[in-house]
Amino acid sequence: MAAKSVTLKQVTKAYAGLGTKQPSNAVSDVNLVIEEGQFATLLGPSGCGKTTTLRMIAGFEDITSGEILFGEQPVNEIPPNKRDCTMVFQSYALFPHLNVWDNVAYGLKIKKFDQAVIREKVSRVLEIMNLNEYKERMPSQMSGGQQQRVALARALVMEPSVLLFDEPLSNLDAKLRIVMRDEIRRIQRTLGITAVYVTHDQSEAMYMSDVVIVMNKGRIEQIGTPQEIYQRPKTKFVADFIGSANFVEGKVVRVVEDRLEIDTPMGIMVAANHAEVTAGQQVALVIRPESAVVLKTANNNAVITKSVFMGQTQEYEIDFGGKMFQVTQHNPVAGSVFSTGEHVTLEFPEHSIQVVPA
Structure with a gap:
C-alpha cells in the first residue's frame, strides 16, 4: 500500500x-x-x-x-x-x-x-x-x-x-x-x-x-x-467542545512580554500569553477542572458546594466570587479531600490558564 x-x-x-x-x-x-x-x-x-x-x-x-x-x-x-x-x-x-x-x-x-x-x-x-x-x-x-x-x-x-x-x-x-x-x-x-x-x-x-x-x-x-x-484552543467553541472547561470573562489590562493581566469579576488574573490579544480586548479565560488548585490558607476565598468521590478523582463544585467552578483533584488519597461547606482557597496557576477571544 x-x-x-x-x-x-x-x-x-x-x-x-x-x-x-x-x-x-x-x-x-x-x-x-x-x-x-x-x-x-x-x-x-x-x-x-x-x-x-x-x-x-x-x-x-x-x-x-x-x-x-x-x-x-x-x-x-x-x-x-x-x-x-x-x-x-x-x-x-x-x-x-x-x-x-x-x-x-x-x-x-x-x-x-x-x-x-x-x-x-x-x-x-x-x-x-x-x-x-x-x-x-x-x-x-x-x-x-x-x-x-x-x-x-x-x-x-x-x-x-x-x-x-x-x-x-x-x-x-x-x-x-x-x-x-x-x-x-x-x-x-x-x-x-x-x-x-x-x-x-x-x-x-x-x-x-x-x-x-x-x-x-x-x-x-x-x-x-x-x-x-x-x-491551546484557539476559540471558545474548541475549548468548550474538547474536554471540560470553566470560562471567566474579562478584559486585558496589560500585556507584559509573555504574561497577560486580565481584569475579571474575581479580580486581576494572570495568564501565560499564548494568544494574539491586545490590551483593552475582551477575552475568555479557559480553566480546565484539573488545572485549578484547592488548598487551605489563612485567606480562604471560596466555598465547596459539592464534593464527590469518583475513585481516581475527587470532583468539586466550588463557589468563588459568586461563580461556580468545576474542579477535579486526581489521586485524592494522596492529598487532602475537602467536604461540602468547607472554606478553601482556589488558585489558578498562570501557565494553566488559556485565553481565547470572547
Missing part, C-alpha cells in the same frame, strides 16, 4: 434551498492537508459538516466548488469506485448471504483479479486482522466487534492509498469500542496508510489521532495535534 496525502482546497458544499429559502452551505471554504500516513480525525457536533466532508473525499457527494487531491492528482471528476480509497461504514455493510472469506474477497472479484491473487491477498489480510478462524462464518454468527473487523479487512484488502472511516465504532458497546480503537490504530500504523476518521466522540479523537480537525457549522475551527487542541 502506497499512502497518499489528501488535500482540500477551498471546498464548499451547498444544498439547494426549499421554496423561497436560499441555498445553504453544509461545508464552507475548507482548506486542509492530511499528510501521507497520518491518522486525521474530523471532529465536531452533529450537523457540523464532518460527514459531508468525508463523503466528498470518498466521492459520494459532489462538491459545489473547490478541489480535492490525492497526492498530486485531482479527484473531483473521478467516481467513487475509481478513487484510490475505501470506506469503513458505521453499519458494517456486510453481505449477509456471504461468509467472511467471500465478504472480504468481494471487491477483488468485482475488479476481476486473478484467483491466485485473490487467495493471497485475502489470506494476508485475514491474518493481519486475526480473522482466519472465522473465514467460514456468516455475519449473523459473529459479534459486532468481529463484524467490524471483517468490514475493516474488506476495506484493507483493496490496498487503498486512503482509508476512510464514518463513525465505525458508534454501534459497539463502551468496552468493545476501546478494544476496536486500539485495533484500528495498530493496523493503520502497521500499514502506514493515510486514514481520515469521522467521530463526534472527543475521547476517541484524542486517543487515535495524529491530527484533529475540529469543525463547527461547516467550517474548520482549529487543526492541531490532540495536545494542541486541548492545551
